[in-house]
Amino acid sequence: MDTKSLIIEIATTLFQKKGYIGVGLSEILKACNISKGSLYHHFPNGKEELLIACLQTLEETITKDIDQIFKRYQTTKEATKGMIEKLIVNFETEGTITGYTFSSIVSEMASLSNPVRNACAHLYQKIQGIYLNKLLADGFSKETASSIAVMMTATIEGGMMLCLTQKTSEPLKIISERLPNLIN
Amino acid sequence: MDTKSLIIEIATTLFQKKGYIGVGLSEILKACNISKGSLYHHFPNGKEELLIACLQTLEETITKDIDQIFKRYQTTKEATKGMIEKLIVNFETEGTITGYTFSSIVSEMASLSNPVRNACAHLYQKIQGIYLNKLLADGFSKETASSIAVMMTATIEGGMMLCLTQKTSEPLKIISERLPNLIN
DNA sequence: AGTTACAAACAGACCGGTTGGTATAGTGGA
DNA sequence: TCCACTATACCAACCGGTCTGTTTGTAACT
Numbered sequence: 001m002d003t004k005s006l007i008i009e010i011a012t013t014l015f016q017k018k019g020y021i022g023v024g025l026s027e028i029l030k031a032c033n034i035s036k037g038s039l040y041h042h043f044p045n046g047k048e049e050l051l052i053a054c055l056q057t058l059e060e061t062i063t064k065d066i067d068q069i070f071k072r073y074q075t076t077k078e079a080t081k082g083m084i085e086k087l088i089v090n091f092e093t094e095g096t097i098t099g100y101t102f103s104s105i106v107s108e109m110a111s112l113s114n115p116v117r118n119a120c121a122h123l124y125q126k127i128q129g130i131y132l133n134k135l136l137a138d139g140f141s142k143e144t145a146s147s148i149a150v151m152m153t154a155t156i157e158g159g160m161m162l163c164l165t166q167k168t169s170e171p172l173k174i175i176s177e178r179l180p181n182l183i184n
Numbered sequence: 185m186d187t188k189s190l191i192i193e194i195a196t197t198l199f200q201k202k203g204y205i206g207v208g209l210s211e212i213l214k215a216c217n218i219s220k221g222s223l224y225h226h227f228p229n230g231k232e233e234l235l236i237a238c239l240q241t242l243e244e245t246i247t248k249d250i251d252q253i254f255k256r257y258q259t260t261k262e263a264t265k266g267m268i269e270k271l272i273v274n275f276e277t278e279g280t281i282t283g284y285t286f287s288s289i290v291s292e293m294a295s296l297s298n299p300v301r302n303a304c305a306h307l308y309q310k311i312q313g314i315y316l317n318k319l320l321a322d323g324f325s326k327e328t329a330s331s332i333a334v335m336m337t338a339t340i341e342g343g344m345m346l347c348l349t350q351k352t353s354e355p356l357k358i359i360s361e362r363l364p365n366l367i368n
Numbered sequence: 369a370g371t372t373a374c375a376a377a378c379a380g381a382c383c384g385g386t387t388g389g390t391a392t393a394g395t396g397g398a
Numbered sequence: 399t400c401c402a403c404t405a406t407a408c409c410a411a412c413c414g415g416t417c418t419g420t421t422t423g424t425a426a427c428t
Contacts, residue, residue, distance in 0.1 A: 155342055226403090
C-alpha cells in the first residue's frame with residue numbers, strides 16, 4: 001500500500017478514537033512508522049488537510065458499507081436492524097465504534113473549523129440520503145421519509161455516544177428494538 | 185461570587201464549547217481573570233479535577249432545569265416538546281448549545297479517562313431517569329418506559345450534534361415533531 | 369549499457385510557542 | 399500572627415510546522 005493511503009487509514013481510526021486535537025502528529029507518525037517529512041510531503045497543509053482527507057475517505061467507506069447492507073434487506077426496518085446489529089458486533093469486539101462514528105471530530109471541530117464542519121455535514125447528509133431513499137422505496141411520502149431519516153441519523157449517532165459512555169452495547173440494542181416504532 | 189464557583193461556571197461553558205483538550209488552562213485563566221496559583225489552590229489535581237467538578241455542577245443544573253420543565257407539563261410528549269423548544273431557542277440565540285450537551289467531552293474522554301467517563305455516564309443516567317419517571321406516570325410499563333427513555337436521550341443528543349454540524353436548528357425541530365411517534 | 373539529471377519521496381534536526389504542572393513569594397483580612 | 403488566597407516565575411514536555419538534507423526511482427542522452 002502506498003504511504004499516503006496508509007497515513008489516511010491509520011490517522012482515520014486514531015481521529016475517530018481520540019478526536020482531532022487528541023491525536024498528535026507524533027502519534028500518527030509513530031503509528032505509521034514514517035517521518036514528519038514524509039507526512040508533510042503528502043499533506044503540505046498539515047494536520048487539518050489530513051483530517052479532511054480522512055473524512056472524505058471515511059465517507060466513501062461508510063456510505064458503501066451502509067449501502068451494501070441496505071441493499072440486502074427489503075424494508076428500511078429490516079435494513080436498519082441489520083446495520084445496528086453490525087455496529088453492536090463491532091463495538092463488542094473492538095470496544096470502540098471505529099466504523100461509523102466521528103462524533104468526537106464533529107463536536108470539537110464544528111465551531112473551530114468550517115472546512116471540517118462542512119466535511120462532517122456532507123458525511124451525515126450522505127448517510128441520511130441512503131435512509132431517505134430506502135424510506136421512499138418503502139412508500140413513505142417525501143416529507144415523512146425526510147423526517148424519519150433525520151430521526152434515524154440522530155438516534156443512531158446518539159446511541160453510539162451512550163454506548164461509549166456506558167461501555168455497554170445495551171443502548172444500541174434497545175434502539176434496534178424500538179427503532180421500528182419510529183418508522184411509521 | 186467566590187472564585188471557585190466562578191472558575192467552574194466559566195470553565196464549564198468553555199469545555200462544552202471546545203471540549204476538554206480543546207481548552208487550555210491559560211484560556212480558562214484569562215477568561216476568569218485569575219492566576220494559575222489561584223486555580224491550583226482550588227483544584228490541586230489540576231485540569232481533570234476541574235472538569236469533573238464542572239460535570240457535577242452541570243448535572244445539578246441540567247437535571248434541575250429539565251425537572252422544572254417536566255413538572256410544567258402533564259404528559260411526556262408535551263414536556264419533551266417544551267424542552268426541545270427551549271434547546272432550539274438556546275441554539276438560535278447563542279449559536280451553540282451550551283446548556284444541555286457535553287458530547288464533545290464524552291466523545292473525546294470516554295476512552296481516555298474512566299473518572300470522566302463515569303461522571304458523564306452518571307449525568308446521562310440522571311437525565312434518563314427524569315424521562316423514565318414521567319413515562320411511568322404516563323402509564324407505560326417499566327420496561328417500555330425504560331426503552332423509550334434511552335431512545336429519547338439518544339435522539340436528542342444526536343439531534344444536537346446534527347444541529348451543530350449543519351448550523352441549523354432544523355434537525356431538532358424535526359425531532360420535536362416526530363418524537364411523539366416514538367412515545368407509544 | 370552507462371552516465372547524467374532531476375524530481376518525487378522520505379528522514380530528522382530544529383523552531384517558536386504552548387501545554388499542564390510546580391514552587392515560591394506576596395497579600396489582605398480575621 | 400496566621401492562613402486562606404492569589405500572583406508570578408519557572409519547568410520539562412509536547413505541540414504543529416519549517417527547514418535542510420539524503421535517498422531512491424526514473425527518464426534522457428551519449
